[in-house]
Amino acid sequence: MSGRHEKEKGVNVQVLLRCRPFSEEELRSNAPQVVTCNDYSREVAVSQSIAGKHIDRVFTFDKVFGPLAHQKDLYEQAVIPIVNEVLEGFNCTIFAYGQTGTGKTYTMEGECKRSKSGPNGELPPGAGVIPRAVKQIFDTLESQNAEYSVKVTFLELYNEEITDLLAPEEISRVNLEEKQRKQLPLMEDGKGGVLVRGLEEEIVASANEIFTLLERGSSKRRTAETLLNKQSSRSHSLFSITIHIKEATPEGEELIKCGKLNLVDLAGSENISRSGAREGRAREAGEINKSLLTLGRVINALVEHLGHIPYRDSKLTRLLRDSLGGRTKTCIIATVSPAVHCLEETLSTLDYAHRAKNIKNKPEVNQKMMKSTLIKDLYGEIERLKAEVYATREKNGVYIPKDRYYQEESEKKAMADQIEQMGVTLETQQKQHEELQEKYNEQVHQCCNLSNKLDATEKNLNQTSKLLANTEEELKKCRYTLKERDFIISEQRKAENALAHQACVLRSDLAKALQDNASLFLKIGREDKLSSDNRAVVNNFQVDLAQKVGSLCNTVATSLSRQNEHLQSVEKLCHSFLGDHDKAVVDTKKKVTALRALFLSHIEAMQNVVRLHKASSDAGLEEISSLIASNEHCIKECLQSEASEGVSIFDDLQSTLSTQQGELTLFARELCQRFNASIQQTRDISEYTEGFVDKLLEESKRLENFALKADDLQKNTIAEFQKAYEEQSKCEAEKLISDMNSLVSEHIRRQKEMVDARLVDLRESGTANKAFLDGHVSSMAGITTDAKRKWQAFTLQAEKDAKDSADYSGAKHCCMEELLQQCVNSAESAFKHLKRTHETVNEIGSKHVSTVKSCIRNASKNSEDILQHFDSISEQEQGSISGMLDEIKAHESTIGIFREHHSVQAASIEAKSQETFQQQYMEYEPSGTTPTRCDPDVPSKGTIESLRAMPIEDLLEEFRENFSYESFEVKELKPSLIPRSPLTQLN
Numbered sequence: 001m002s003g004r005h006e007k008e009k010g011v012n013v014q015v016l017l018r019c020r021p022f023s024e025e026e027l028r029s030n031a032p033q034v035v036t037c038n039d040y041s042r043e044v045a046v047s048q049s050i051a052g053k054h055i056d057r058v059f060t061f062d063k064v065f066g067p068l069a070h071q072k073d074l075y076e077q078a079v080i081p082i083v084n085e086v087l088e089g090f091n092c093t094i095f096a097y098g099q100t101g102t103g104k105t106y107t108m109e110g111e112c113k114r115s116k117s118g119p120n121g122e123l124p125p126g127a128g129v130i131p132r133a134v135k136q137i138f139d140t141l142e143s144q145n146a147e148y149s150v151k152v153t154f155l156e157l158y159n160e161e162i163t164d165l166l167a168p169e170e171i172s173r174v175n176l177e178e179k180q181r182k183q184l185p186l187m188e189d190g191k192g193g194v195l196v197r198g199l200e201e202e203i204v205a206s207a208n209e210i211f212t213l214l215e216r217g218s219s220k221r222r223t224a225e226t227l228l229n230k231q232s233s234r235s236h237s238l239f240s241i242t243i244h245i246k247e248a249t250p251e252g253e254e255l256i257k258c259g260k261l262n263l264v265d266l267a268g269s270e271n272i273s274r275s276g277a278r279e280g281r282a283r284e285a286g287e288i289n290k291s292l293l294t295l296g297r298v299i300n301a302l303v304e305h306l307g308h309i310p311y312r313d314s315k316l317t318r319l320l321r322d323s324l325g326g327r328t329k330t331c332i333i334a335t336v337s338p339a340v341h342c343l344e345e346t347l348s349t350l351d352y353a354h355r356a357k358n359i360k361n362k363p364e365v366n367q368k369m370m371k372s373t374l375i376k377d378l379y380g381e382i383e384r385l386k387a388e389v390y391a392t393r394e395k396n397g398v399y400i401p402k403d404r405y406y407q408e409e410s411e412k413k414a415m416a417d418q419i420e421q422m423g424v425t426l427e428t429q430q431k432q433h434e435e436l437q438e439k440y441n442e443q444v445h446q447c448c449n450l451s452n453k454l455d456a457t458e459k460n461l462n463q464t465s466k467l468l469a470n471t472e473e474e475l476k477k478c479r480y481t482l483k484e485r486d487f488i489i490s491e492q493r494k495a496e497n498a499l500a501h502q503a504c505v506l507r508s509d510l511a512k513a514l515q516d517n518a519s520l521f522l523k524i525g526r527e528d529k530l531s532s533d534n535r536a537v538v539n540n541f542q543v544d545l546a547q548k549v550g551s552l553c554n555t556v557a558t559s560l561s562r563q564n565e566h567l568q569s570v571e572k573l574c575h576s577f578l579g580d581h582d583k584a585v586v587d588t589k590k591k592v593t594a595l596r597a598l599f600l601s602h603i604e605a606m607q608n609v610v611r612l613h614k615a616s617s618d619a620g621l622e623e624i625s626s627l628i629a630s631n632e633h634c635i636k637e638c639l640q641s642e643a644s645e646g647v648s649i650f651d652d653l654q655s656t657l658s659t660q661q662g663e664l665t666l667f668a669r670e671l672c673q674r675f676n677a678s679i680q681q682t683r684d685i686s687e688y689t690e691g692f693v694d695k696l697l698e699e700s701k702r703l704e705n706f707a708l709k710a711d712d713l714q715k716n717t718i719a720e721f722q723k724a725y726e727e728q729s730k731c732e733a734e735k736l737i738s739d740m741n742s743l744v745s746e747h748i749r750r751q752k753e754m755v756d757a758r759l760v761d762l763r764e765s766g767t768a769n770k771a772f773l774d775g776h777v778s779s780m781a782g783i784t785t786d787a788k789r790k791w792q793a794f795t796l797q798a799e800k801d802a803k804d805s806a807d808y809s810g811a812k813h814c815c816m817e818e819l820l821q822q823c824v825n826s827a828e829s830a831f832k833h834l835k836r837t838h839e840t841v842n843e844i845g846s847k848h849v850s851t852v853k854s855c856i857r858n859a860s861k862n863s864e865d866i867l868q869h870f871d872s873i874s875e876q877e878q879g880s881i882s883g884m885l886d887e888i889k890a891h892e893s894t895i896g897i898f899r900e901h902h903s904v905q906a907a908s909i910e911a912k913s914q915e916t917f918q919q920q921y922m923e924y925e926p927s928g929t930t931p932t933r934c935d936p937d938v939p940s941k942g943t944i945e946s947l948r949a950m951p952i953e954d955l956l957e958e959f960r961e962n963f964s965y966e967s968f969e970v971k972e973l974k975p976s977l978i979p980r981s982p983l984t985q986l987n
């Protein structure tokens, strides 16, 4: 159970340590011993004191063999069990690892070359592991009477090249050298292992044969004399023994058991410099080290259980892959020297071997093969060899089996990948190298700087120590002259008092200067505040101005619209008035025509009556015929004169009315033209006002920008000045403390100079600002004056136009009134005339009636009819006249209504107009302001020159006051200047 459990967990690599005895040379040089071995406790102690540093380390291994241990001891204790396991069918490996000259070859091979086995087959005492193992194997196999075969291979790994040490001897020396140098490829065997293609496998039948082969192979190994070993092997060697043993199962089946023993003699693990390898062998040592380094990495990876084990990084590790972490049982024999001069390498070897103890392998016995299978494999091998021989004979290439070809291809590919990867790694490493070189250069530079600093510091230190020495000397002198010291102390005290007094004075001066500076800062602060106030005032002014200008524009627009409305209403009124007039005139014409026709018909009727009366009263009217004729004549004349007079009256009336109509049309047209002109003027002034406002806004913006810039500049100047002052003040104060007398005056002088200079700068900048502001003020004053003048001209023109319009309207109104009066008079005269006519007619009628009555009384009965008829005619005439009178009265009442309506319209228009004008003017007048300041021609506080002489803050205040919106107001509305509506004069 425990065996199976161990098998599953793995078996640690067995590590032995062997320490060789002192060599003759070491004994001669009496080299101290640093390694102590305790074979029983399996401990190796290394202790040495070098340059006060004490090294004392103890390592424990599986077995320890001290200098007195013999070859036999080591073999019996450590190797026999391994060989037995090989014979059981395991694969086992024994490494010899250690520094050159520590006995690796001695341990593995021993001194078998010089003294072969004795007559009884006994090995000499100096025989190493390999001959002893071979002997044990053959002894065991022979003792078992088993059928077996033993094959051996012996190869050398030198500079990552594999060479066969058992090459045939019949080849000439030159060929041998070539063969030796020919690299044998290492390949995967397809079963997880590796094989060296072309490696000779010698089948041996006895131990002696093996010894011969071993001697032959060892003689071919590359050796050289080093400082540490006169015959130092410069390569790794691998001696392999493969054993096939035939076994028979109880069922009579034949099985083949296979075991393999690898015996590895590694090259020296030492440092190249210590090995003493020179020139041409530097690469050799490098390659050897590379293999050993890879072996070390593989061991580390196995110990630390890393995922990737770098077996493929070297041929050595590829060859030993199965022995390291594989299914092989492994034993490492680490060899060390006891001498002190090998201490470093000894410790390295001990560390290495101790670490390797942790490697775990999982040994597995090789599966026993059926004899038939083995024979089959062998036949296959024979076929392969035959094909190879055939290919060689035909010289048409080399026969490679398919599997091997694919394997080789895949290996080639893997190698190409590896080469590529290595190229990338090389590039990265080169980059790293360059970076490191740069860092190194930087470090060198820093070192140089540091060494320079160190030199300077050392110099300073020397100077300081000299000063210290001088001071100490002076101190000594001072001690020796106590009296002098007392005197000096008293003098020093006096001087100190004087200095203290002077310091007080200087301090007070300094305090004063600080006060001055504080007051200066206060002033600067005030100036800052004033500037900010000014900026705020300018901003407020700008905002107010914009608001007022906006309201002015609105007012002008409203006024225009209202005026347009009023004009339209006046025009409508005139049109309606003219319409009424036309209607009245037409009606009057119709009435007059009707009246005239009535008169004519009455006259005709009268004539008819008279003719009838004359014809009917032939006899009785002779007396009155003359009277009738005279009456007829009289009435006729009267009627004719009346008719002509009436016609002339109505013609006059008609002409008067048509004249009035023309006059009214002309008046309306002219009024319209005048109002249009007034509107155009208002538009012009509005456009001009807008332009002026734009200019004003532009100017105020420029002014604001300048004020901001000036403010920033001043702030920067003040900040710089403050900073410079603080720095200089601090510096000066420090200097003052150290050397008060001279520096205070200098400080005050510099401070004064600086303050003066700064003040001059500030004044200059203030003057420049003032000049700039003056320029703008004057330009704005000019613009404002111009605007005021324009506004005044506009106002005067508007007033004049209004007056003219009013006068013209008044004149026209008077003219119209006169015309109307004339119409009324004409109508009244017509009425009187008609009345007179009526009276005359009545008088004539009464006279005629009385005459006719008298005639009738005197005439016949027919006279009554005439009289009746005459009465009826008189009644008709009376009715007609009274109708006419009614018509005239109605016309008069129409005229009265028109007049009344006209008056009401005129009154409302006047009221509206007056209200509009008042609104227009009153809107410009601010509530609660004093109009006396708004005289546009005279500045309130003096001329521009006086403004220039003012301080800047007063100037800004003045600017704010004078150029506020108030300055653009219409001056106080005097009653004489209030433009009156033209229609008010109508009343």
Ligand SMILES: Nc1ncnc2c1ncn2[C@@H]1O[C@H](COP(=O)(O)OP(=O)(O)OP(=O)(O)O)[C@@H](O)[C@H]1O
Binding pocket: 019, 020, 021, 023, 067, 098, 099, 100, 101, 102, 103, 104, 105, 106, 107, 229, 231, 232, 233, 234, 266, 267, 268, 335
């Ligand atoms: N245990 C030992 N007892 C007696 N002599 C020894 C022992 N070990 C080594 N020597 C002697 O030390 C010398 C060097 O030994 P060896 O050639 O085996 O060293 P190495 O480790 O193989 O060196 P290299 O790596 O250079 O081949 C030899 O002359 C050998 O006889």
